[in-house]
Amino acid sequence: MRGGMRRLFFFMIILLFLGTFLIIFISSILDKNEKEHYRLSSPKKVPPQSTNSCKDCKDQREIKKLIERYSKPWKKQEGNYQKFRSQLSNKCHGYDKAIITQANTPVGTKLVYDGEKKRTLQVTTEIFSTFAEGHPFSNKTLHTCAVVGNGGILANSSCGNMIDSAQFVIRCNLPPLSDGYEKHVGNHTDLVTANPSILLEKFGGLMGRRRPFVESLQKYGNSLLLIPAFSYGHNTPVSLRTFYTIEDFGSPTRPVFFNPEYLQSLERFWRSKGLSNVKPHRDNPHLKVNFLSSVSSNNHKENTKKDTDCDFLPWGKQDESQTFRSQLSTTCHGLDKAIITQENTPLESKLVYDGEKGSAIKVTPEIFNTFAKRNPFSNKTLHTCAVVGNGGILFNSSCGKMIDSAQFVIRCNLPPLSNGYEKHVGSKTDLVTANPSILIKKYKSLNKDQQIFVENLQVYGNSLLLLPAFSYRVNTPLSLRAFHATEDFKSPIQTVFLNPEYLKDLDHFWASQGVKAKRLSSGIMMVSLAMELCANVHLYGFWPFSFHPRDRHFLTNHYYDDEKGTGNFHSMSAEFFLMLQLHSQGILRLHLDDCNQ
Structure with missing residues (x-):
């Protein structure tokens, strides 16, 4: 028995040895074949293909030409220079x-804006005082300028x-010079544009805190x-505020203004040199301008000796007014389409909700x-026309008589007109809007309190009550209840609906003019x-x-309360700045001062 176990043990050792030998032998053959196969069939290296194919071929050819031209040896040609x-x-x-x-520009001079050829501004004593007293450049020709x-x-x-190392360094548009940039762009500055x-x-x-701006100039x-204070109308007030801010804080930086006459001459010169598409640069007020976010309620008390706003400069209606009005009318046809009538929206028409593009309603009897x-x-x-918003700027404005003197007065969102407000906002009303959210909040969706609602409308006389009944589906039943309430209680007011x-x-x-918002406000x-x-x-x-804007005193959100709006449904700051631009172009008149001044 013991001998048999010993023979079995040796037999297993021999099998294990033979198995190991066979595995090593077979593995070596396979490895050799695999290496030979790789050597014979290894693919050629292919350079990576451009993902843009030939999309940018034209640009690449132009860049190649520029590099070839730039790479030629350079030498100043004194005669040509x-x-x-x-x-x-x-x-x-x-x-x-x-x-x-x-x-070169005395008091009484008429400055013609180089970007708005039909706009002019007469140099008053106040504006004159902001001009450089002496010539900022010496008579001596400098040896080297660097324009960066x-x-x-x-x-x-x-x-x-x-x-x-240049004798005179010019920089463009207030660039950063610290945080490691000095090594690459330097910090010597003799003139910087803004x-x-x-x-x-x-x-x-x-318009708010000014110290951060002055500190950034250090x-x-x-x-x-x-x-370029006099290139476009909307440039002037912010340029003058810049001057006064630097003066107020004693900054060593010296603000100076481009001469629009020089810029016009410059444009003609470069056109003669073949730069046929050159146009004066227009500062686009809609370009990433979040005016409201830049100014907080906590920083309005930064004191300055002087202040200038677009509203406080001389204003005159410009020829552009008719052009803009024509563009608006051609695109929107407001006089014919703004309000739904039985003539422009017949029975069985399909109204598509403007706030819910996939929803529509059929016009039933x-x-x-x-x-x-x-x-x-x-x-x-x-x-x-006077369009009256509800901003806190109207509080104690004494604008009531001026508003009421307009031939047609439009008010927004059922504002209060009594209890002493008449002096500041007037009482005449020809059209008043009502946001359905107001009807929900103040009148419980008109499921009850309809008589109270109608009684509160008495302050607006026999005006038009304008509702966005077909902007959202939820608006429709609410707006129809408003119509029936005015009918039932024989209100002299006429309820009408905005056409989606x-x-x-x-x-x-307005999107084409730069206003991007989920929805336009009632005001615009x-x-x-x-x-x-x-x-x-x-x-x-x-x-x-x-x-x-005049003296920085605190204002409530509305002239009658300080209730804030919710969310970012409307782009109020962008809309306001567009109104400011239209004001500066003489298309409409924006009143930002007290009316008794």
């Missing part, structure tokens, strides 16, 4: 005219020392700060009977209607900030 410099100087007279001074753009090519360029759009975007148009030392029988607006253009097709056209029009809707209805449009109570 002097000839070109002489031509530029003879055409533009930049040394004498580029910057406005008290010597802000292109990404400067990143990691190590050009800082070379830039700073587009007003930057002042609006980064510093809230200097890196430019006692350089000149050059601003019951709904049709609630529509105005005819257009409530006459074909005759009215002389003056008009609102869609209006949304497209009524301003739009007024611009088609009236030859002269005046706005009151449109100021979405918590401080007064």
Whole structure:
């Protein structure tokens, strides 16, 4: 038995040895074959393919040409240089005219805006005092100038020392110079430009706290700060505020203004050199401007000796008013389409909700009977419209008589007009809007309290009550109840509904002007209607900030309460700034001052 176990043990050892040998032998053969196969069939390396195919071929060819041209040896050609410099100087007279001074632009001069050829501004004593007293440049020709753009090519360029070695360094649009950028862009600055759009975007148009702006200028030392104050109407107030801010805080930076006459000469010169598509740069006020977010309610008390706002500058109606009004009318057809009538919306029509694009409602006889029988607006253009917002700026404004003097007065969202408010907001009303949210909140969706609702409408007389009945489905039954309530209690007010097709056209029009919002506010809707209805449009109570533009005193959200809006449904700051731009272009009149001043 013991011998048998021993033989079995040795037999298993031999099998294990043979098995191991066979595994090693087979593995070596397979490995050799695999290496040979890899050597014979290994694919050739293929360069990576461009994901853009030939999409950018044209740009690449242009860049190649530019590099070839740039790579040629450079040498200053004195004859060519002097000839070109002489031509530029003879055409533009930049040394004498580029910057406005008290010597070249005396009191009483009429400045013609280079970006708005039909807009002018007479130099008053106050404006004159902001001009440079003496010429900022010496008579001596400098040896070397460095003009520093802000292109990404400067990143990691190590050009800082070379830039700073220039005798005169010009920088564009308030660029950063610290945080490690010094090595690549330097910090020597003799002149720096500032587009007003930057002042609006980064510093809230200097309407609130101004110290951060002045502190940001420290890196430019006692350089000149050059601003195109008279290129466009909306540039002027922010440029003057810049001057006063620097003066107030004793900054060593010296603000100076481009001469619009020089810029016009410059444009003609470069056109003659083949730059046929050159246009004066227009600071776009809608470009990422969140005016409201730049100014908080806690910073409105920054003191300044002087202040200037667009409303406080001389205003005159411009020829652009008719052009803009025509564009608006051609796109939106407000006089015919703004209000639903039995003529423009017949029985069986399908109304598509403008706030819910996938929803529609068919006009039944019951709904049709609630529509105005005819257009409530006459074909005759009215002389003056007043559109009255509810901003806190109207509180103690004494604007009541001025508002009531308008031929047609539009008010928004059922505002209070009694209890002493008449002096400041007036009482005359020809059209008043009502947001369904107000009917829900104040009148319990008109499921009850209908008589109270109608009694409260008495303050608006026999005006039109305008409701967005077909913007959202939830609005429709509520708006129909409002109509029936005014009918049942024999109110002299006439209930009418906004046409959702008009609102869609209006949304497209203002989007093309830079207003991007989930929904336009009632205010801008009524301003739009007024611009088609009236030859002269005046706005009151449109100021979405918590401080007064004149003396910075605190303002409530509305002239009658301080209740804040919820969410970001409307783009109030963008809408306001667009109104400010239209004001500066003489298209409408925005009132931001007390009316008794």
